[in-house]
Amino acid sequence: MRFYPKLFSTLKNYTKEQFYSDLMAGVIVGIVALPLAIAFGIASGVSPEKGLFTAIIAGFIISFFGGSKVQIGGPTGAFIVIVYGIVQEFGVVGLAIATMIAGVMLIAMGLLKLGSVIKFIPYPVIVGFTSGIALTIFTTQIKDLFGLTTGELPGDFIHKWIIYGKYIQTFNPWAVGVGLLSILIIALTPKISKKIPGSLIAIVVMTAIVYVLREKFGITGIETIGDRFTIDPSLPKADAPTIDFNAIRLLLPTAFTIAMLGAIESLLSATVADGVIGDKHNSNTELIAQGIANVITPIFGGIPATGAIARTMTNINNGGKTPVAGIIHSVVLLLIMLFLGGLTKHIPMACLAGVLIIVSYNMSEWRTFKALMKSPKSDVAVLLTTFGLTVIFDLTIAIEVGLLLAVVLFIRRISESSNISLFKNEVDEADYIEGAVDSERLNVPKGVEVYEIEGPFFFGVANKFEETMKQIGDKPRVRIIRMRKVPFIDSTGSHNLENLIKLAKKDKTQILLSGVNENVRKVLVNVGIENLLGAENICSNINEAITRADYLISQNKERK
DSSP, X not given: OOXXXXXXXXXXXOOHHXXXXXXXXXXXXXXXXXXHHHHHHHHTTSOHHHHHHHHHHHXXXXXXXXXXXXXXXXXXXXXXHHHHHHHHHHHHXXXXXXXXXXXHHHHHHHHTTOHHHHTTSOHHXXXXXXXXXXXXXXXXXXXXXXXXXXXXXXXXXXXXXXXXXXXXXGOOHHHHHHHHXXXXXXXXXXXHOSSSOHHHHHHXXXXXXXXXXXXXXXXXXXXXXXXXXXXXXXXXXXXXXXXXXXXXXXXXXXXXXXXXXXXXXXXXXXXXXXXXXXXXXXXXXXXXXXXXXXXXXGGGTOOOOEEOHHHHHHHHHTTOOSTXXXXXXXXXXXXXXXXXXXXXXXXXXXXXXXXXXXXXXXXXXXXXXXXXXXXXXXXXXXXXXXXXXXXXXXXXXXXXXXXXXXHHHHHHHHHHHOEEEEESSEEEOXXXXXXOOOOXXXXXXXXXXXXXXXXXXXXXXXXXXXXXXXXXXXXXXXEEEEEEEOOOBOHHHHHHHHHHHHHHHHTTOEEEEESOOHHHHXXXXXXXXXXXXXXXXXXXXXXXXXXXXXXXXXXXXXXX
16 A cells, blocks of 8 residues: 555557547546636635646646546535635635645554545545535536626635525626536536536536626626636646644644545545546545645645535546556647636636536536435434534534534444343354354353453443343353454453452452453463463353353362
């Protein structure tokens, strides 16, 4: 799992045919990325060229250093909400610092080999915050779609809609027409051609129409990018922000959210791509590449970047074979920015709103959301909690609470599935085989109790076991604790077991452990339980434990 970018391995046997495929895919993906980069930049609360800088610089770095053959990196819709909030609260400098801290976190995740762990984040959490982000993006675009003159909008979801209701009479019919026509073009384009991006066609067509309306017919009510922003199409200059301890302390929670969101989205995108091309990406190398991109890009004015599922799939569908396609996509974007960047000022804001509304619809995963509502109540609770917190509060709280709730419910589910049984007369001899019905029974000697723990002996079950022992309240001569179905034990479980052994000694009850696996035994040795109990009292199977119990009882009788 060492850091080894896919680019280096693919170039070893690189062919002309692969280059031509990568060239075509890279050009098409670069064109597709253009309107999205501009739209994501503006929606995030920064100038449009910053979205382009991110797509160019981060896209190049992620393709060059990444662990996937076909991953395309850049700004994505998922970051719009969080980036906008950071810019409003901490400014562009705060955003740069938070993004760089997040980049360091991503590199650390990769070096610590956490790539495979991150992919196990509960699906309801992912769908919950993705759907919540989609609704929030849709909400932010209402002003531009209808051309409302509301002034500066509040940051929270509910107050935005209150303002929209108050200013709905200020809507501009020209803006509404441009926005709705843009949505219609984007929606219908795939039915005509799946290779030509609908967002690009919508922007070209609507920009031309609005230009004619403004220049030839004097209709000036349709706002364009140039009316709101001064666009600088030149190369970005390096300007690293000053980072001090107070800035790190203040922005650390936000940076963590950026890092987690970037890791989740990039690894999900890479996993989806693997299924299509029949390859396997290196999760840890991918995280390191994402981290490098997010450390370097803010120095040149960029915003957070990650793997983009839509652009990655466009790359695959158009023949992209290696990371060279992603590098070409960055070069294409750079050339467009340098030579055609000045034309972007004519793009109507209502058209970009239409593009982002389609993005939010595709992100919403409403069919998946609807299907998950039929899942167990715990999953529904995680889904709705994450969704609600994302919409009403912010993504930082949503991810933290969503993950915490998922963990708590998981622990509860595992605890409920763990079982503690008591045997006083007979006990099953056979090793555990799922579905076994016939097995030899062993007689349990008088004065001996056998307890069997099924499932992990962790803090959720340890207390349950201790309570069971207290409720029974018996004081047998020998108590056998059968642990053949215990895959692991944590510190709470070992602590409770230690207390049980000490209390048993006071009651003159001997504890025997049976069927302890190698991993559990290592823990018992490390925490000193083996020394406390005696190695001879940790038996490999129930037969040995019953024999040992017989011996201890007979020894006790002889002493009497």
